[in-house]
Amino acid sequence: MTKSLPPFDRLVEQFRRLPGVGIKSAKRMTFAVLDMPSEDAQAFADAIIAAKAHISRCKICGDICEGDVCSVCLDSHRDQSILCVVEDSRDVAALEKMREYHGLYHVLGGLISPTDGIGPDRLLVRELLRRLDGKVKEVILATNPSVEGEATALYIAKLIKPMDVLTTRLAYGIPVGGELQYADDMTLFRAIEGRRKI
Amino acid sequence: MTKSLPPFDRLVEQFRRLPGVGIKSAKRMTFAVLDMPSEDAQAFADAIIAAKAHISRCKICGDICEGDVCSVCLDSHRDQSILCVVEDSRDVAALEKMREYHGLYHVLGGLISPTDGIGPDRLLVRELLRRLDGKVKEVILATNPSVEGEATALYIAKLIKPMDVLTTRLAYGIPVGGELQYADDMTLFRAIEGRRKI
Numbered sequence: 001m002t003k004s005l006p007p008f009d010r011l012v013e014q015f016r017r018l019p020g021v022g023i024k025s026a027k028r029m030t031f032a033v034l035d036m037p038s039e040d041a042q043a044f045a046d047a048i049i050a051a052k053a054h055i056s057r058c059k060i061c062g063d064i065c066e067g068d069v070c071s072v073c074l075d076s077h078r079d080q081s082i083l084c085v086v087e088d089s090r091d092v093a094a095l096e097k098m099r100e101y102h103g104l105y106h107v108l109g110g111l112i113s114p115t116d117g118i119g120p121d122r123l124l125v126r127e128l129l130r131r132l133d134g135k136v137k138e139v140i141l142a143t144n145p146s147v148e149g150e151a152t153a154l155y156i157a158k159l160i161k162p163m164d165v166l167t168t169r170l171a172y173g174i175p176v177g178g179e180l181q182y183a184d185d186m187t188l189f190r191a192i193e194g195r196r197k198i
Numbered sequence: 199m200t201k202s203l204p205p206f207d208r209l210v211e212q213f214r215r216l217p218g219v220g221i222k223s224a225k226r227m228t229f230a231v232l233d234m235p236s237e238d239a240q241a242f243a244d245a246i247i248a249a250k251a252h253i254s255r256c257k258i259c260g261d262i263c264e265g266d267v268c269s270v271c272l273d274s275h276r277d278q279s280i281l282c283v284v285e286d287s288r289d290v291a292a293l294e295k296m297r298e299y300h301g302l303y304h305v306l307g308g309l310i311s312p313t314d315g316i317g318p319d320r321l322l323v324r325e326l327l328r329r330l331d332g333k334v335k336e337v338i339l340a341t342n343p344s345v346e347g348e349a350t351a352l353y354i355a356k357l358i359k360p361m362d363v364l365t366t367r368l369a370y371g372i373p374v375g376g377e378l379q380y381a382d383d384m385t386l387f388r389a390i391e392g393r394r395k396i
Contacts, residue, residue, distance in 0.1 A: 005264055011249040014242045018227045029216045031288065033246055034253055034262060041250040044212045045243035048231055051209040052239040055232055064232060066203055090229065 062107035079103040081137040111148035138166040260305035277301040279335040309346035336364040
């Protein structure tokens with residue numbers, strides 16, 4: 001390749017918009033597309049369109065799903081009295097992989113972050129409050145232990161306070177298999193603070 | 199996300215086929231597509247189709263280009279007496295970036311690799327020999343200094359030998375800015391072997 005080829009550059013630009021993809025990776029990916037048989041490139045393009053067309057947000061919890069309501073919200077065997085509030089669908093996937101949580105979820109679709117101009121109105125907070133209609137006895141605030149995650153959890157906890165609902169937060173401390181000497185100060189502090197009687 | 203969603207999984211699979219993309223990156227990229235506005239996802243899919251449709255191989259040198267013949271082969275100002283033989287288009291891009299080489303190129307489209315079942319017939323070797331019609335005075339074999347690159351260079355050098363063409367190979371040695379103590383044995387050997395009078 002000697003001069004810039006507009007269709008090449010446009011595809012490089014598209015790949016660069018993906019998370020974790022720099023200019024070199026984007027070029028490598030573009031060459032990979034050019035090396036594919038035409039059917040494979042078509043299948044790739046179709047998969048993008050299909051994912052966008054067939055996957056939407058659950059009308060109840062905000063998680064991604066096919067159709068209007070996700071399988072967890074439709075499942076009457078799940079514990080309807082516990083709601084686990086998370087930042088996005090990836091967190092639901094992580095918690096489901098564990099197979100130990102049987103309650104419902106609520107996906108906020110982000111975290112409150114004034115520096116990025118994201119206020120509570122951009123998240124599904126109103127939808128969360130609407131779900132607290134008496135059946136829900138506990139809300140687990142499972143946002144990440146970051147500045148934004150803590151702020152969002154505190155904000156929601158304050159809103160829920162007047163209601164007759166138990167509000168909990170995940171335990172933070174040394175990860176299982178981790179080592180004390182490599183833990184950062186904040187994690188150690190949380191581990192000491194949250195110590196439990198054995 | 200609680201259960202596997204076929205359109206989601208299909209897009210993850212497509213991303214995984216790209217070089218350097220593992221399962222975690224592929225999922226992250228799929229979520230990024232879901233978070234895009236529909237127009238952006240459409241533009242991404244269109245860019246894949248367009249790159250595949252509008253970029254082809256130059257009929258003369260095998261480099262990627264728009265149209266039948268690439269801009270280098272069409273450029274009468276380039277030195278028609280030197281041909282630089284490279285593995286693929288990325289090598290042409292690297293050499294052109296330098297702006298010091300003004301001859302022509304020949305892109306093999308791969309390297310001879312018996313373990314991968316790639317013989318000389320899978321590369322544009324016949325097309326290279328056809329270009330050595332008397333006008334070309336020098337062929338620079340600029341394949342990578344790998345086992346396959348060396349084998350391919352030697353194979354082509356042997357084919358060219360009976361013709362009245364100077365065959366050269368790039369200089370290999372310590373990279374500029376590199377340090378002797380970090381160079382591998384093979385590179386050091388090449389640097390000693392290729393030493394020049396100052």
